[in-house]
Amino acid sequence: MLSQRTRQRMADRLRQSGICDERVLSAMSQIPRHLFVDEALASRAYDDVSLPIGHGQTISQPFTVARMTELLITGRKPGRILEIGTGCGYQSAVLLKTGAEVYSIERIAPLLDQARRNLRSAQLIHVRLVHGDGHFGLPEAAPFDGIIMTCAASFIPEPLLEQLAEHGRMIMPLGEHEQHLLLLEKTPDGIQQTRLDPVKFVPLLPGRA
Ligand code: SAH
Numbered sequence: 701m702l703s704q705r706t707r708q709r710m711a712d713r714l715r716q717s718g719i720c721d722e723r724v725l726s727a728m729s730q731i732p733r734h735l736f737v738d739e740a741l742a743s744r745a746y747d748d749v750s751l752p753i754g755h756g757q758t759i760s761q762p763f764t765v766a767r768m769t770e771l772l773i774t775g776r777k778p779g780r781i782l783e784i785g786t787g788c789g790y791q792s793a794v795l796l797k798t799g800a801e802v803y804s805i806e807r808i809a810p811l812l813d814q815a816r817r818n819l820r821s822a823q824l825i826h827v828r829l830v831h832g833d834g835h836f837g838l839p840e841a842a843p844f845d846g847i848i849m850t851c852a853a854s855f856i857p858e859p860l861l862e863q864l865a866e867h868g869r870m871i872m873p874l875g876e877h878e879q880h881l882l883l884l885e886k887t888p889d890g891i892q893q894t895r896l897d898p899v900k901f902v903p904l905l906p907g908r909a
Pocket of ligand 1: 784788789806834850902905907
């Protein structure tokens, strides 16, 4: 149930659902997603559902992880990526496996520790995990080729746009009760915005916990 075959079947389903970036499909067929959730939920780790990860937070369903990763890196090298909302570390793992240099910020300290343990057990260690408030980004490591927010904001945090490299992309869920994915791209003419799929994410909250 937790075997390579199960992961491959998940990747096959993602392909059938329209995910076509081979780096994303390959990453998700390799990463043991069950190591990122509580043991009691491990048998559901490869179903296309979101799962609780403690502290009132959730890991997104595999399709959403794949879709956001694909939107961020398709047609380019992943480069340096900033994630807001480390959670259990699964999205960071997927980004790492696609070849990205990953920085990830989480506001809840015990979740960040958990993510560190999860990533280590999946033998992924080259990721910078930071305890902080993602609203402010990570100016000391900017500019970023991509920024991915895995919690929903009701506005676009200005510091994140500032920390985006020229031609950099940002993907985020925007809205409160009604949310959709927003893709932003920094161009010489300004920020281009594209409104995409309806989604349901936990909220971006202020401060550290
Ligand atoms: N990418 C995660 C999904 C985690 S859910 C995964 O793969 O598991 C979203 C996360 O965003 C939660 O862990 C929540 O604590 C975090 N979050 C919410 N507001 C934040 C903020 N201002 N800064 C950093 N993290 C935040």
